[in-house]
Amino acid sequence: MTNPFVVASKGKDRIHLIKRARNITNRYGLTSALMDLALQKFSDLLEKFDCYATFPITAVALKRHRKLINKYLGQNIEFAVHGYNHVDYSQFDPKSQLEQLQLARDVFERVGIKPKGFRSPYLSRDDNLSKAIETAGYSYVSNQPILWEVLSQDDIPLRAIVAYKKALAFYKPWKSSERLSIPKLCGKLVDIPVSLPDDEILVDRLSGSTNLVKKTWLNIQSQAYHRGELFTLQLHPERIGFCADSLSAVLAEARVLSPAVWFARLDEIAIWWKTRLEATIDISNSEGGQFNCIVNGPSGTTILARGIEINAPSSPWTNGYLEVNKMNFSFKSSIRPIIGVTPSTSKELVFFLRQQGYIVEIAQQPEHYSIFLDQYKFDSNNEISILELIEETNHPLLKFGRWPNGSKSALAITGDIDALTIWDYVYRLFGR
Numbered sequence: 001m002t003n004p005f006v007v008a009s010k011g012k013d014r015i016h017l018i019k020r021a022r023n024i025t026n027r028y029g030l031t032s033a034l035m036d037l038a039l040q041k042f043s044d045l046l047e048k049f050d051c052y053a054t055f056p057i058t059a060v061a062l063k064r065h066r067k068l069i070n071k072y073l074g075q076n077i078e079f080a081v082h083g084y085n086h087v088d089y090s091q092f093d094p095k096s097q098l099e100q101l102q103l104a105r106d107v108f109e110r111v112g113i114k115p116k117g118f119r120s121p122y123l124s125r126d127d128n129l130s131k132a133i134e135t136a137g138y139s140y141v142s143n144q145p146i147l148w149e150v151l152s153q154d155d156i157p158l159r160a161i162v163a164y165k166k167a168l169a170f171y172k173p174w175k176s177s178e179r180l181s182i183p184k185l186c187g188k189l190v191d192i193p194v195s196l197p198d199d200e201i202l203v204d205r206l207s208g209s210t211n212l213v214k215k216t217w218l219n220i221q222s223q224a225y226h227r228g229e230l231f232t233l234q235l236h237p238e239r240i241g242f243c244a245d246s247l248s249a250v251l252a253e254a255r256v257l258s259p260a261v262w263f264a265r266l267d268e269i270a271i272w273w274k275t276r277l278e279a280t281i282d283i284s285n286s287e288g289g290q291f292n293c294i295v296n297g298p299s300g301t302t303i304l305a306r307g308i309e310i311n312a313p314s315s316p317w318t319n320g321y322l323e324v325n326k327m328n329f330s331f332k333s334s335i336r337p338i339i340g341v342t343p344s345t346s347k348e349l350v351f352f353l354r355q356q357g358y359i360v361e362i363a364q365q366p367e368h369y370s371i372f373l374d375q376y377k378f379d380s381n382n383e384i385s386i387l388e389l390i391e392e393t394n395h396p397l398l399k400f401g402r403w404p405n406g407s408k409s410a411l412a413i414t415g416d417i418d419a420l421t422i423w424d425y426v427y428r429l430f431g432r
């Protein structure tokens with residue numbers, strides 16, 4: 001087994017480690033009273049905006065503080081699993097990974113929590129670990145960081161450049177210019193990305209002001225909204241005091257947008273992503289370019305249309321789309337307003353498009369479809385370009401919205417709980 005102290009120090013320089021030790025003694029007490037206050041403050045702030053959060057916690061911390069955690073169960077918090085111990089699970093063999101994940105589940109279940117999701121300590125990840133998470137019965141994982149490229153050079157002081165670069169080298173995040181910040185169904189597991197820069201990078205590594213935190217997160221929120229994607233805002237509960245105004249600013253701004261931002265816990269996002277994929281639409285062609293549609297989908301299913309004449313109540317959405325407010329309707333169009341693909345088109349591409357809400361049919365006649373693709377190769381690096389290709393044309397299109405109830409983007413608040421007292425940190429150093 002790896003030494004937890006070595007892993008914890010990997011992404012940090014010496015000055016950062018000394019600062020970290022000082023912060024730990026300031027933020028945690030000898031008892032859990034300080035963290036109790038932090039959690040209550042967090043929960044109260046969320047309630048003001050009718051918002052929920054997901055806090056991954058280690059099983060050992062949960063075992064030690066079950067009474068305190070129980071207090072927040074009935075409130076607006078989902079507790080997910082942050083490992084049995086706070087260790088790097090990618091260093092374990094597959095059998096031990098599975099054992100640890102099952103052990104952690106058992107602990108949660110014994111205190112009355114049925115955990116749905118998992119986030120690794122240090123965001124460590126590999127294929128074996130993903131398999132173990134799925135086999136152990138979790139329905140989502142949230143380990144993949146995505147770096148929103150919103151910091152300017154002025155935001156990173158010279159003395160912090162090394163610490164910042166070390167953090168990025170350690171987490172190996174995707175970049176928002178190259179990848180989408182959206183969930184992805186892999187087998188039975190929904191993979192939900194987590195956004196960077198988080199509170200730890202901004203506050204501890206960059207010694208950023210409250211203004212920097214606020215500016216950075218508002219900027220990410222605005223980009224995620226513009227792109228129709230997910231902002232998983234990571235704020236560790238022990239930093240709520242410093243970051244409360246920034247979190248409030250993000251929630252206040254997101255709350256008033258129209259189309260709406262969907263505020264959701266990670267378990268709700270996982271359920272939505274899976275059930276929305278099961279939605280079906282039956283489009284039958286009658287005479288003279290008239291089509292009839294029957295939609296079957298989970299509550300909240302959003303139907304969007306552009307460039308076609310809808311015979312049903314609808315309201316303006318955004319990006320040139322209308323939101324159709326009926327599940328059975330007819331429309332007029334000179335062409336099938338969906339995506340046709342050749343039989344040899346990559347299955348991964350078809351699955352990716354369906355996850356984005358597009359209606360895809362395998363067909364041979366390009367002339368019948370407003371968009372027709374014949375692409376036998378596809379990988380994740382093509383995701384952004386293929387969406388641009390589809391969205392930037394003005395071809396007629398009928399599709400499902402990514403998010404429920406006509407929402408344009410999604411916002412999840414999350415914060416790992418590594419410890420509730422100084423003692424939990426001490427135990428961590430000994431792998432307990």
Ligand SMILES: [Zn+2]
Pocket residue numbers: 082086120121122416417418
């Ligand atoms: Zn952690």
